[in-house]
Amino acid sequence: MMQRAKGFTLIELIIVIVLLSIVAIFSFRFVGLGSEMFVTGADRVKLLDQSRFTIERVTRELRNSVPNSARVLTSSDNSFQCLEFVPIKTAGTYYGAPFSSGANGQFEFVSLATEWVDITPADxxxxxxxxxxxxxxDVASQRWAGVATSTLRAGDTTAITLQSGQYFQEQSPRQRMYVGAPPVSFCVDSGGQLIRYRDYGWNETQVRPPASAGTVIGERLVNLQFSGTQLPFRVDDATLLRNNVIHVFLEYRSASAEALFFNQEIQVPNAP
Known part of the structure; x- marks a missing residue:
């Protein structure tokens, strides 16, 4: 009696191939989902780190600004918005400062701060x-700001000579004087970049600083890219009962269209 040869039929092979294909598809899909989750998570963490750095830098610089120096410029087509302010180089007390046109333009300034460079004509x-x-x-037509032509620093005391004809309009209740460095601006453009500008000089009317003075410190902002999205900057002027308040709202979108935003309220003490 002949014994039947053992093996697989064509149908059985096809069934096995189909089953292996199904298993392979689900396996690759599982691996693909894992890869997508990793990429999405890594992108989210990167964006979060960048946004935290950005808001922390903006906050620290604004807290060290001259009171009442913050102002905002928004383009008519919402293609950019700039927040400008004056960094404090140092602050202290004045003695013998001129407050009339006939007064001597020389006086003394005392600051207990030690880590600051000398006053320059740009300040x-x-x-x-x-x-x-x-x-x-313009300092030639107003009396709340002066420009030093010469300074002589000895310890905590600095002898200052103002430009010819300059004097201050009104005494500070605490004889406080701020030395402000040239203005700095943070601008958000419609391309989603946050750019920091410096060394572009003083402008009586706020303007967008030249591109050559800018450094990108943040990207992927969407404040100006979607209708209904809040503008990044707003300033509430100081009053006798309220500090100068600067509102910073930065909104980001991840690669998977997830929204991430920071809403910061920065108070600059009203101590002129």
């Missing part, structure tokens, strides 16, 4: 400047 001296236009106005 401005502020006494009781309670409005932004007092700070940015």
């Amino acid at each position: 401005r001296l502020f006494v009781y400047a309670t409005r932004p236009f007092y700070i940015y106005d």
Whole structure:
């Protein structure tokens, strides 16, 4: 009696191939989902780290700004918005400062701060400047800011000589004077970049700084890219009962269209 040869039929092979294909498809899909989750998570972490760095830098710089120096410029077509402010180089007390046209332009300034460089003609001296236009106005026509032609620093005391004909309009209740470095701007453009500008000089009317003065410190912002999205900057001027408040709202979108935003309220003490 002949014994039947053992083996697989064609149908059985096809069934096995189909089953292996199904298993392979699900396996690759599982691996693909894992890869997608890893890429999405890594992108989210990278965006979160960048956004935290950005908001922390903006916050720290604004907290060290001259009171009432913050102002905002928004383009008519919402293609950019810029927040400008004056960094504090140092602050202290003045003695013998001029407050009339006939007064001597020489006086003494005392600051207990030690880590600051000398006052230069590019800096401005502020006494009781309670409005932004007092700070940015042309120094030749206003009396809340002065420019030093010479300084002599000895320990905590600096002897200052103002430009010819300059004097201050009004005494500070605490004889406080701020030395402000040239203005700095943070601008958000429609391309989603946050750019920091410096060394572009003083402008009585706020303008968008030249591109050559800018450094990108943040990307993937969507404040100006979607209708209904809140603008990044708003300034509430100081009053007798309220500090100068700067609102910073930065919104980002990840590669998977997830929204991430920071809403920061920064107070600059109203102590002119």
